[in-house]
Amino acid sequence: MRLGEIVTAGVLALLSIYMMWKSTELDIGYIRGSGPGGGAWPFWLSAIMLLCCIMIAINWARRTSPPSQSTEPVLDAEGRKMLIQVGGGLLVFIGLVGFISMYGAMMLFLFYYLWFLGRHKLWLSLLIAIGVPILFFFFFEGLMRITLPKGMSFTDPFFNVLYEIIY
Amino acid sequence: MEILQLLGHGLVLALQPINIALIIAGVTVGLFIGAMPGLGSVNGVAILLPITFLVPPDSAIIFLAAIYYGAMYGGAISSITLGIPGASTAVATTFDGRPLALKGRASLALVSAAIASFVGGTVSIILFTAFAPPLAHVALNFGPPEIFALMLLAFATFVGLGGDDIPKTILSICLGLVFAAVGFDQISGAPRLVFFDISGFLHGINFLVLAIGVYGIGEMLWTIDTTRGKITTTEAKISVAGVVADTKEYAREGWRGTTIGSFLGFFVGMLPAAGATPGSLMSYGVAKMLGKDPSSYGKGNPDGVAAPESANNSASTGAMLPMLTLGIPGSPTTAILLGGMVIWGLTPGPRLFADQPEFVWGLIGSFYVSNFFALIINLSFIPLFIWMLRMPFTILAPLIFVLSIVGGYAATNDMHDVWLMLIFGLGAFFLRKFDYPLAPAVLAIVLGPIAEPTLRQSLLLSSGDPMIFFSRPIAAVTMVCAIILILLPLFKMIYDRSRGKSAKTGNV
Structure with missing residues (x-):
């Protein structure tokens, strides 16, 4: 945790410097007749962020914050496994939206989580994994008139069947 | 006396069978729309606006007002049961609603939310009925310096009373404010902070992307990591006796917050630039500041x-006030309602109360009736919401992830934001490990689009002199309160040190 805290503060300091630099693309001073420039607000806020990072680093060196005193790892083996399984699952879910549609990706993610991670019975996993996307389809496309991504054209026949029910 | 007579007519109109049916339908639909992450009252009202052309204008506005009320009640449901704010107006509800649900007290949180909403709604309608036109003028006297001072006060409560690491809290606030500045500069129109020149940043970062990332994905990863996914069920129980006991506990513990929220919410709701979201966040901050034990918040x-x-x-009723009396909407939802009124041939503004008294008082009457039905419908759905919490965690968790991703997409219709939400979720997970408070960042991204322009307009008005914030009475008082709150941790540190020294001297 101790190493993690200073690394996090360092990453946030870099982010602050990047945002300060990015803010200078617009004026960061006071322009007579038109008030503070467009970059002033984010520039000075990022500068305050940088100051905060320095204060966090001082507290870390003085070992006053709880994480700076901790000898525990940020993520143990079990935690890393969880992050890879769940975070990775989410990454694949979002990555698949453009190919097999939001509903198809949702179906696969639900099945993966329920059956593989949750170790639920196959019939229950299938029931939820298929039922929820269908329910979402009618709620979003039918009731709310909000279209979610449909992926590549090979998914069209499936959606045409569902659209026929709505219209 | 005349007002009571007009109000009586309004109530009679609202209590007609067709209108009652519309109120019940509107509140129920609104409740579920409000409970969906990514959708709020503005979506419900906008989507169902065309349907209202089928009924007379009186009934149409009653239906829309019922959806508005239902959605305001509904936003709290996902905040409490799932830990994801259903709408920006319910962000602050997550702060204490979710911990209550995790303690197995979801029923208390839901009952508190329902009754507090009812009380807030009722107080605001009474204020509306009694003081509509003069209050609208007071709100108009709030210029940019006053509104900026109010925003600063909201941030100051987190610094002064948050109880978290001060540099980390300030960093969190600044991060949220900078994220709110991404997109276009509101004054010059120039692109600003378009990170790595990715075009998705041009439309800015929607607050829901950060809120769902933090509370949906980040919070779930945190829960799975800390419990090792061993949560099976939450000990949420529901019974009539339990609801009665929760109501008593709410009356004992929640009266202070309800009173503050009802009055402050109404006033902030009336301010043209503010609305229900800052109203709820500020009320939370003030309730915490004046609470018996601020650390328990x-x-x-x-x-x-x-x-x-x-x-x-309360703010949702307050936001109706400038819309009806001056023709200036106080929130996005009232802007759509205003559009609807224009389509129905009504002209909002000072003449509306004189020219269309039946419509105006019918609407106010429907506020009373909608508020009452919203309470009944909300309370009767609590068992359903509690049932959701009883689901095994390995079923609830993937459903929350799915809702988060779909909600994030529905808010902006852009996959860029879904990716950003995942990054925020992972970032929030790690930042939380190192005790960074994240609620201030969410508050800041919501209030940032109000805070920045009001600061710039104020400085423009004063030719760059910051004393403008201290030369106007309302702004000055608010600013002084905010500065005291920001300096509070410093005073506390000095006090603790001097006490420590004197204790040492005493020991010697």
Whole structure:
């Protein structure tokens, strides 16, 4: 945790410097007749962020914050496994939206989580994994008139069947 | 006397069978729309606006007002049961609602939210009925310096009373404010902070992307990591006796927040630039500041649910006030309602009360009736919401992830934001490990689009002189309160040190 805290503060300091630099693309001073420039607000806020990072680093060196005193790892083996399984699952879910549609990706993610991670019975996993996307389809496309991504054209026949029910 | 007579006519109109049916339908639909992450009252009202052309204008506005109320109640449901704010107005409800649900007290949180919403709604309608036109003029006297001072006060409560690491809290606020500045500069129109020149940043970062990332994905990863996914069920129980006991506990613990939220929410709701979201966040901050034990807020205090919930309902009525009396909408939802009124052939503004008294008082009457039905419908759905919490965690978790991703997409219709949400979720997971408070960042991204332009306009008005914030009475008082709150941790540190020294001297 101790190493993690200073690394996090360092990453946030870099982010602050990047945002300060990015803010200078617009004026960061006071322009007579038109008030503070467009970059002033984010520039000075990022500068305050940088100051905060320095204060966090001082507290870390003085070992006053709880994480700076901790000898525990940020993520143990079990935690890393969880992050890879769940975070990775989410990454694949979002990555698949453009190919097999939001509903198809949702179906696969639900099945993966329920059956593989949750170790639920196959019939229950299938029931939820298929039922929820269908329910979402009618709620979003039918009731709310909000279209979610449909992926590549090979998914069209499936959606045409569902659209026929709505219209 | 004349007002009571007109109000009586309004209530008679609202209590007609067709209108009652519309109110019940509107509140129920609104409740579920409000409970969906990514969708709020503005979506419900906008989507169902065309349907209202089928009924007379009186009934149409009653239906829309019922959806508005239902959605305000509904926003709290996902905040409490799933930990994801259903709408921006319910962000503050998550702070204490979610910890209560995790303690197995979801029923107390839901009952507090429902009753506080009802009280907030009722108080605001009474204020509306009694003081409509003069109050609208007071709100108009709030210029940019006053509004900026109010925003600063909201941030100051987190610094002064948050109880978290001060540099980390300030960093969190600044991060949220910078994220709110991404997109286009509101004054010059130039692109600003388009990170790595990715075009998705041009439309800015929607607050829901950060809120769902933090509370949906980040919070779930945190829960799975800390419990090793071994949560099977939450000990949420529901019974009539339990609801009665929760109501008594709410009355004991939540009255302060409800009172603050009902009045402050109404006033902030009336301000043209503000609306229900800042109203609820500020009420939470003030309730915490004046609470018996400020450190218990954020850990499951029913008062922390009551304050934002009474405020967002109160503010939603308050936002109607400038819309009806001056023709200036106080929130996006009232802007759509205003559009609807114009389509129905009504002209909002000072003449509306004189020219269309039946419509105006019918609407006010429908506020009373909608508010009452919203309470009944909300309370009767609590068992359903509690049932959701009883689901095994390995079923609830993937459903929350799915809702988060779909909600994030529905908010902006852009996959860029879904990716950003995942990054925020992972970032929030790690930042939380190192004790960074994240609620201030969410508050800041919501209030940033109000804070920045009001600061710039104020400085423009004063030719760059910051004393403008201290030369106007309302702004000055608010600013002084905010500065005291920001300096409070410093005073506390000096006090603690001097006490430590004197204790040492005493020991010697």
